[in-house]
Amino acid sequence: MEDAERPVGLAIIGAGLMGSQHAASASACRDVHLVGTWGADADQAAQLAQRTGCERFSSYEQVLDDPRVEAVLIATPTSTHDELALIAMAAGRHAFVEKPVTRTLEDALTLRRVARASGLVLGVGHVIRYFPEYRAIRDALERGDVGTPAVATFGRRCQQPDWAPDRWHTDMSRSGGVAVDMLIHDVDLVRWYFGEPTEVYARVVGSDRHEGLDYALATLTVPDGPICHLHGSWAEPEGFSQSAEVCGSDGMLSYDSRGRDEFSFMAHATHDSATALPPPPPGEQDPFGRQLVDFARAIRGGAPLPGDIDWAIGSLRIALAMLESNDQRDVVPLEPLHELFAREDAAMATIAGGVA
Amino acid sequence: MKVGILGTRHVHADGLAECVANCGGTLVGATERDADARAAWTRTELVDRDELLERADAIIVAGTNRERVDDVVAATSAGLPTLAEKPVAADADELARLLDEADPALVMVALPVRFAASLRRARTAIAAGAIGTPLAARGTNHGQFPGGWFGRRADAGGGALQDHVVHLSDALCWLLDDRITRAYARASQVMHPDNDVEDCGVVTLDFESGFFASIDSSWSRPASFPTWGDVWLELVGTAGRIRIDPMATHLDLYSDSAAKLQHVGYSDDDMTAAMVRAFLEFARERPTTSPVSFAEGVHASDVVLAAYASVDSGRPEPVTTR
Numbered sequence: 001m002e003d004a005e006r007p008v009g010l011a012i013i014g015a016g017l018m019g020s021q022h023a024a025s026a027s028a029c030r031d032v033h034l035v036g037t038w039g040a041d042a043d044q045a046a047q048l049a050q051r052t053g054c055e056r057f058s059s060y061e062q063v064l065d066d067p068r069v070e071a072v073l074i075a076t077p078t079s080t081h082d083e084l085a086l087i088a089m090a091a092g093r094h095a096f097v098e099k100p101v102t103r104t105l106e107d108a109l110t111l112r113r114v115a116r117a118s119g120l121v122l123g124v125g126h127v128i129r130y131f132p133e134y135r136a137i138r139d140a141l142e143r144g145d146v147g148t149p150a151v152a153t154f155g156r157r158c159q160q161p162d163w164a165p166d167r168w169h170t171d172m173s174r175s176g177g178v179a180v181d182m183l184i185h186d187v188d189l190v191r192w193y194f195g196e197p198t199e200v201y202a203r204v205v206g207s208d209r210h211e212g213l214d215y216a217l218a219t220l221t222v223p224d225g226p227i228c229h230l231h232g233s234w235a236e237p238e239g240f241s242q243s244a245e246v247c248g249s250d251g252m253l254s255y256d257s258r259g260r261d262e263f264s265f266m267a268h269a270t271h272d273s274a275t276a277l278p279p280p281p282p283g284e285q286d287p288f289g290r291q292l293v294d295f296a297r298a299i300r301g302g303a304p305l306p307g308d309i310d311w312a313i314g315s316l317r318i319a320l321a322m323l324e325s326n327d328q329r330d331v332v333p334l335e336p337l338h339e340l341f342a343r344e345d346a347a348m349a350t351i352a353g354g355v356a
Numbered sequence: 357m358k359v360g361i362l363g364t365r366h367v368h369a370d371g372l373a374e375c376v377a378n379c380g381g382t383l384v385g386a387t388e389r390d391a392d393a394r395a396a397w398t399r400t401e402l403v404d405r406d407e408l409l410e411r412a413d414a415i416i417v418a419g420t421n422r423e424r425v426d427d428v429v430a431a432t433s434a435g436l437p438t439l440a441e442k443p444v445a446a447d448a449d450e451l452a453r454l455l456d457e458a459d460p461a462l463v464m465v466a467l468p469v470r471f472a473a474s475l476r477r478a479r480t481a482i483a484a485g486a487i488g489t490p491l492a493a494r495g496t497n498h499g500q501f502p503g504g505w506f507g508r509r510a511d512a513g514g515g516a517l518q519d520h521v522v523h524l525s526d527a528l529c530w531l532l533d534d535r536i537t538r539a540y541a542r543a544s545q546v547m548h549p550d551n552d553v554e555d556c557g558v559v560t561l562d563f564e565s566g567f568f569a570s571i572d573s574s575w576s577r578p579a580s581f582p583t584w585g586d587v588w589l590e591l592v593g594t595a596g597r598i599r600i601d602p603m604a605t606h607l608d609l610y611s612d613s614a615a616k617l618q619h620v621g622y623s624d625d626d627m628t629a630a631m632v633r634a635f636l637e638f639a640r641e642r643p644t645t646s647p648v649s650f651a652e653g654v655h656a657s658d659v660v661l662a663a664y665a666s667v668d669s670g671r672p673e674p675v676t677t678r
Contacts, residue, residue, distance in 0.1 A: 150546035151556040151574045201540050203568040205491050210594045215492040217570040227542040229558045235592040247576035249547050
């Protein structure tokens with residue numbers, strides 16, 4: 001087999017909700033080979049390894065000692081991403097980090113510097129553009145189906161996060177709450193559809209006050225774009241849903257995930273629904289799988305990743321500005337993104353010059 | 357109860373008149389200055405204002421926003437209980453005149469949302485602790501562009517923010533027994549370039565209790581939308597979530613003659629009729645405060661004025677405390 005076609009050896013770090021999602025997608029993806037998994041919660045990692053038929057590593061060191069592991073996929077609590085990614089890149093491994101890339105902008109900029117200096121691929125899980133519904137909205141907007149957009153609303157909701165055993169989501173310093181953890185997807189959509197916002201105003205409950213309950217409302221100002229309003233909820237007892245609406249001079253486009261299942265199953269009251277239904281195999285359209293394919297191809301010398309570190313920083317700083325706006329009870333202006341990166345690049349050049 | 361209508365050009369005028377007739381009131385006439393509107397009005401005879409104020413026991417003020425304060429002042433000066441369309445004033449100057457010259461005890465403001473059965477149920481549930489401590493809310497009061505004078509600043513004083521924010525801002529104050537302290541708003545005018553007011557607007561509100569909410573009041577529903585718009589509200593608290601959608605009860609009608617999907621409502625809960633019944637009872641019984649008080653209507657307009665100040669300044673602005 002040509003080296004360029006060889007599957008990328010991958011280890012999944014963190015065996016929680018997102019680690020399991022990625023493991024299932026990786027198992028069905030021909031462009032990667034799932035070597036093994038490691039997580040701080042050993043039982044969780046062991047179960048995931050068993051489910052996906054891969055190895056369970058006993059430490060992060062062991063992962064990085066394994067020559068089969070070319071890349072790590074980091075799906076741990078947000079505040080731990082930077083350290084794990086830095087260690088991986090120091091060990092010469094490509095890294096894919098779940099979104100949000102890091103908890104702070106400084107940590108994300110550090111990752112950017114290290115990735116640039118090392119030449120390793122650093123991907124970030126900005127998966128939303130791989131979802132067909134959001135691509136369909138993008139296509140409709142590009143066709144001009146609603147004319148000139150005037151007001152756009154994006155949101156997602158779920159129950160208060162209780163899936164992580166240590167409940168790290170309820171610690172704002174680890175997760176950033178619903179604004180940073182969830183609305184970053186909707187920030188992606190605003191940037192993808194309409195361009196870079198220049199101002200943020202937001203009100204946020206904060207996930208550290210009521211056992212993880214959180215609610216965030218944000219308004220983004222995009223020059224020559226529509227009014228963009230985002231809503232995120234970790235207070236939705238019905239479970240997960242997402243929605244989008246764009247209204248323009250010629251019409252409106254409306255999407256709500258609720259009630260749009262191509263397949264649904266419920267057991268009768270007399271039967272146990274937990275055991276009856278086999279889980280679906282991830283299909284060709286699996287957004288997480290397609291994201292992994294792009295990551296693998298970037299490593300093998302393909303096209304640049306859509307969700308690269310620059311994109312991730314662009315979205316993270318907006319999500320963080322929501323928290324800042326809430327703290328200040330005021331509008332937070334955003335520096336033009338190209339100026340932020342120009343400053344970073346100049347700083348890198350100075351360091352490189354100093355070393356030379 | 358003999359009811360007169362001052363001004364017929366608000367889109368609600370005809371519906372209010374119909375409710376009066378259906379709720380046991382007697383329509384005794386209307387006033388209208390505009391020739392086209394005079395020609396279009398068929399529900400009662402048209403008379404001049406002084407004569408109507410003589411004939412009537414109660415008044416409904418349903419002209420343009422610009423006409424409102426003058427009509428409310430005239431009606432309350434004649435000592436008549438008055439149902440005033442919303443918003444209570446077209447702008448800050450008109451609001452100042454209203455505060456100076458109208459008799460607050462005689463005014464009820466036509467904010468029907470709180471009369472919807474779903475809203476009343478929500479208020480009871482919140483008071484009973486069903487959602488615990490209320491934290492935040494999100495609402496939409498979208499509409500189609502109402503047309504005509506609503507798009508002219510001279511007649512309306514503002515666009516979609518002026519027309520629709522008050523319904524849900526007032527409903528939230530009423531649901532929570534709370535008041536609004538600050539507003540941040542963005543507005544755009546993209547859909548109807550011939551108007552001189554905004555057609556889209558989103559406002560974020562802070563309340564005295566720490567509660568916050570956003571309201572999308574945009575005239576963003578296209579002409580092809582199945583109905584005039586929506587009223588929708590979600591409130592979250594520490595113990596639960598309430599969602600209110602008074603227009604959810606509708607059939608879907610696919611009609612080739614209309615060439616668009618249409619909603620056919622089937623709820624027997626009519627918030628406008630409930631509001632008119634409450635007004636007729638207020639006019640009969642004359643309690644010290646009306647079911648939607650002058651102060652509440654003024655507060656709703658103060659919220660809209662803060663929203664416009666925010667659109668101009670680009671920052672959140674305080675709501676006037678009175």
